[in-house]
Amino acid sequence: MDDLTRILPPNCVKVFVHRDFTDGTGVKFQTKFPADLDGKIDQEKFVQTITKLNTMYSEAECLNSRNYCESCMACLTAYLSYLCFDTHYEKTLKKVSKFIAEQNQTLYVPRGLMLVDPVERGLRTLEICVLNESSGR
Numbered sequence: 001m002d003d004l005t006r007i008l009p010p011n012c013v014k015v016f017v018h019r020d021f022t023d024g025t026g027v028k029f030q031t032k033f034p035a036d037l038d039g040k041i042d043q044e045k046f047v048q049t050i051t052k053l054n055t056m057y058s059e060a061e062c063l064n065s066r067n068y069c070e071s072c073m074a075c076l077t078a079y080l081s082y083l084c085f086d087t088h089y090e091k092t093l094k095k096v097s098k099f100i101a102e103q104n105q106t107l108y109v110p111r112g113l114m115l116v117d118p119v120e121r122g123l124r125t126l127e128i129c130v131l132n133e134s135s136g137r
Contacts, residue, residue: 013130017050019123027057027118029126037128041111049103049115053096053126060092093119 015036020028031050033043067088074081086094100115108114109131116127 015128015130017126017128019125020054026061027123028054029118034128036130037113040113040130041108045107049107050126052099053118056092056096056099060089060096 013036015034017029017032017034020030029050031047031054033046037046070087097117097119100117104114108128112130112132114129114131116129118124118126121127
């Protein structure tokens, strides 16, 4: 994924899918289909991608006994345990990155689009680059 982001043309058209704060401040993106993508990708496939991303971020932020134990272990070891293993949240972010890379390879890049990992934008927005158009800047 990093290689693909480095080769993006700097003046490509960018479409942004913003966060959805209707259910609180958890990471969740709007499933509203952007008009700029009309004719470039099927609306149903786009919504499936966003829904899957929202589900993965929801799983990352869920509170369960494993996360509590992980936090207690970190506290007891003066947070040195985080040097030895990834947190549940970090593991989920890696899964999201793999999912985005897979979606780009199989669905988006063949249609002239590319998803940019929201982590690269501080989880504020999901950026979609239209590769075969330029913004003329």
